[in-house]
Amino acid sequence: MSTRPIVAAPSEAVAEVVFDATMQERVSDVLRRYPTTRAAILPVLWLCQERYGWISPGVVRAVADRLGESTAFVEGVVSFYTMYYTRPPARYVLQACTTLSCAWCGGRELVEHLKGRLGIDFGETTPDGTFQLVGVQCLGACGTAPVIQINDDYYERLDANRLDAILDELARRR
Amino acid sequence: MEPVLLRARGVTDSQAIATYLAAGGYEGLKKALAMAPDAVTKEVLDSELRGRGGAGFPTGRKWSFVPKDHPGPRYLICNADESEPGTFKDREIMEYDPHQVVEGIAIASYAIRANTAYIYIRGEFLRWTRILEVAIEEARRAGFVGRNILGSGYDLEIWVHRGAGAYICGEETALLESLEGKRGFPRLKPPFPAVVGAFGKPTVVNNVETLACVPHIMTRGAHWFASIGRPRNTGPKLFCVSGHVERPGVYELPLGVTFREIIEEHCGGIRGGRKLKAFFPGGTSAPIMTASEVGVQADFDACAQAGTMLGSGGIIVLDETVDMVEVAANVAHFYAHESCGQCTPCREGADWCMDILDRMTHGHARPADPETLLRICRFSSNGMTICPLGDAYALPISSMVTKFREEFDRRIQTATPLPQKKLPVLPWLGPRPGFGL
Numbered sequence: 249m250s251t252r253p254i255v256a257a258p259s260e261a262v263a264e265v266v267f268d269a270t271m272q273e274r275v276s277d278v279l280r281r282y283p284t285t286r287a288a289i290l291p292v293l294w295l296c297q298e299r300y301g302w303i304s305p306g307v308v309r310a311v312a313d314r315l316g317e318s319t320a321f322v323e324g325v326v327s328f329y330t331m332y333y334t335r336p337p338a339r340y341v342l343q344a345c346t347t348l349s350c351a352w353c354g355g356r357e358l359v360e361h362l363k364g365r366l367g368i369d370f371g372e373t374t375p376d377g378t379f380q381l382v383g384v385q386c387l388g389a390c391g392t393a394p395v396i397q398i399n400d401d402y403y404e405r406l407d408a409n410r411l412d413a414i415l416d417e418l419a420r421r422r
Numbered sequence: 423m424e425p426v427l428l429r430a431r432g433v434t435d436s437q438a439i440a441t442y443l444a445a446g447g448y449e450g451l452k453k454a455l456a457m458a459p460d461a462v463t464k465e466v467l468d469s470e471l472r473g474r475g476g477a478g479f480p481t482g483r484k485w486s487f488v489p490k491d492h493p494g495p496r497y498l499i500c501n502a503d504e505s506e507p508g509t510f511k512d513r514e515i516m517e518y519d520p521h522q523v524v525e526g527i528a529i530a531s532y533a534i535r536a537n538t539a540y541i542y543i544r545g546e547f548l549r550w551t552r553i554l555e556v557a558i559e560e561a562r563r564a565g566f567v568g569r570n571i572l573g574s575g576y577d578l579e580i581w582v583h584r585g586a587g588a589y590i591c592g593e594e595t596a597l598l599e600s601l602e603g604k605r606g607f608p609r610l611k612p613p614f615p616a617v618v619g620a621f622g623k624p625t626v627v628n629n630v631e632t633l634a635c636v637p638h639i640m641t642r643g644a645h646w647f648a649s650i651g652r653p654r655n656t657g658p659k660l661f662c663v664s665g666h667v668e669r670p671g672v673y674e675l676p677l678g679v680t681f682r683e684i685i686e687e688h689c690g691g692i693r694g695g696r697k698l699k700a701f702f703p704g705g706t707s708a709p710i711m712t713a714s715e716v717g718v719q720a721d722f723d724a725c726a727q728a729g730t731m732l733g734s735g736g737i738i739v740l741d742e743t744v745d746m747v748e749v750a751a752n753v754a755h756f757y758a759h760e761s762c763g764q765c766t767p768c769r770e771g772a773d774w775c776m777d778i779l780d781r782m783t784h785g786h787a788r789p790a791d792p793e794t795l796l797r798i799c800r801f802s803s804n805g806m807t808i809c810p811l812g813d814a815y816a817l818p819i820s821s822m823v824t825k826f827r828e829e830f831d832r833r834i835q836t837a838t839p840l841p842q843k844k845l846p847v848l849p850w851l852g853p854r855p856g857f858g859l
Contacts, residue, residue: 281581283495283621289603290586328605328762330587331545347507348706348752349664349738385589385756386507387546390664390736391671400548 251401251418256301256336265310271299275314285315289325293332302333330384338373338380340418343397347386354407355394359383361408362396365415378419423650426658427634428674430519437553439560442521448566450640454529455574462533466636468644470656474511475501475592475629476704476733478722481636487616488534488624495538497625498531499601500633502543502550503585503592506705507756508736511660512630514672516550519634520557526633527580528566529640534626537577542597545586554582589760593809594627596762607764608809631660651677655721659735665701666693666741677721681711684720685739696741700826704733706753707814709821730821746826747833750819751779757815767802768812774798775819786840787833795823795830 267275278291292315296307303326312322326332333341344359345351366374366381373380389395392404396411403414429445430436442448454462467482488496500523504512515523523541531539543551558580561567569577583601585591591600595609598620619625635657639647648656655677661684664670668690675684681703685691692698698713703720709730711718718728725732740749754776763769775798778791799816806812823830 281579284602286603287601287621290600291584293586294584324605325603328588329545329585332586346752347756348702348749349508351752352665352740352744352749385759386505388504388510388513388544390508390738391510391662393664393670397546402546402549 251340251398253339253418253421254301254337254341254399255339256333257304259304259336262300262302262304262306265296265300265304265306267310267314271295286317288315289317289322290329293322293326297332302336304334338377340378340398341380341382343382343384343387345385345387345389345393345395345397346383347390349390350386350393350395353393358394358396358406358408358411362411365412379415423658423674423676425674426638427515427522427631427660428518428672430522431514433518436518437520437557439521439557439564442519443564446641447521447637448525448561448564450637451525451528451532451566452572453640454532455572455576459533459535462529462640465644466533466639469635469639469647470644470654471632471635471639471647472655472722473629474631474635474659474735476506476707476731478732481628481632484616484628485530485534485626487614488626489617492624495621495623496534496536497620497623498527498534498536498539499594499597499620499625499627500527500539500541500630501592501594501597501627502541502547502554502630503597504547504630504734505544505589505592506707506734506736507753508664508702508705508738509662509734510664511662511672511735513547513550514660514662515630515634516547516553520550520553521561522634522637523554523630524557524561524567524580526636528561528571528578529636530626530628530633531578531580532576534624536626537579539578539580540601540620541580541582542591542601543582543584544591545584548584551582551584558582588762589756590762590809590811593811596809597627598625605762607762608811610808651721652719655723659720661720661735661737663689663737663739665737665739666696666744667691667739668693675720678719678724680717681720681737682716684737685716689739692739692741694741696743698739699742699744700740700746702736702738702818704731705736706738706756706818707731707810708733709817710825712825746822746829747779747782750822751776751783753818753822754779754815757811761811761815765807765812767806768815771798771802771812772815775815779819781840782830782833782837785833785836785838787830787837789834791834792823792827792830796820799823 278288308322312319370383387395395404435441463485471481472478527539588606590596591606593608596606600606615625658674659677661673673688700710722732758772758776761768761772799820802812803816
């Protein structure tokens, strides 16, 4: 299993963010792809999420400063999209598809099982910070329903047994 | 029919450029570069290729709208934001044959004289983002991308731009806003992107599957392409079938095949020997069809004639066990979550439909509910909103209420009064809007 855990920087560590040389270089590399600096906002936010694990208010300010935008503008962009974590995520974010094909092909039962096993509801994290459960809309893998995305990876054609084995393995790794 | 777009599925190492070249890859680009850009557009126009993203607009005509005398840069965008519920075909192309997409982009960019192309891919598709990046790099090293491609003097850069989770960004003008680093709010048209698109410049936005057809049109000719399917509905099409069939998956078939053939023959019929109840012909944005309409041809014109649309070719099959009120509630949740919030009929309407359908599912239907749903949908469709998302929730929901009215009425007969306390969220449905991370 290749799913890497998310390592989220503690809030204090990203209260104020200064991009180091590596980050600056990556940002410059992104900037040369577009005719405007504003177009780099989404890719730079991705670089930050990769680096810090989430988009803290400090990260938003750093991105805004680097790209010459207001904090409010960058914040507006961040809040429009669902994939930027605005709070430190758990090590494994379980994103269960709740849309039609998944829901009607075992997804509903799978979500019930997951909630029971983890003792949490959508939007919640297990007390040990290992798993976070999120209900998401269509992941575009309807032919292999039901599907759960764990961090960056898709897990398809799931049933309760397979999912349990996957979660056991992930939990053991911490 | 012999596979065209999916010919590499199952082939060892199919993602690699060597495999693609061995199968005659990049011959279409070579041929195109030896022609005048307008001749390339003419070839695509003659093939009668229609956009595979959902709208079915003739691709060649879209290209021809780009002003010829525009001095500044132009852009070609490959729309890989595949997000329509029930659609998973572009992923299949990117997984097995990414160079087909890269070559299609190069040919299309040449035809509209664009020197920069972006692939806008949905944020969740990180695996396929990486696959495309590798393919572009391979193509660059082989001289198919970059400066002076194959000595023709034509330059092209291709960049992959990753979205961040928003269904609406699959709509072409919302995509452009998102590419420019903004919230994905659709733009009013006109001006159309072909005139004022990305960064204010002429831009063509084409779906992955559309672009994947282009190399084949170049190598095998417009007439070959037009000979597949039926007039004005030409070429091979990827149908993604999900839901209650024995063999869900992506099937490549000529346009014009019937839904019956797709469901019964190719997908092995309804799972467990059950009966077909209904199906969405092209994602949940397309009005639902009943079992009695299964003989309709799966193409743009036949679907339009039947009062629905082929959309993306995402066929969601529902068997006799499903409760249509619950299905409608699920669909409403999706659109209430994905409405960008610019236009009142969509932002409020999708939410109201979700509230009403949730309440009905909980057993508290009111006599006026079906008519209220239809009225909300009427005020949100046929040009009442900036982009088609208003129609995308209103038309399927009203079709479900109309075609399965007895199920909605039955909910009224068995309803109990609404309790005073707040209703719990249906446990199997997604979080309500604003309840994300």
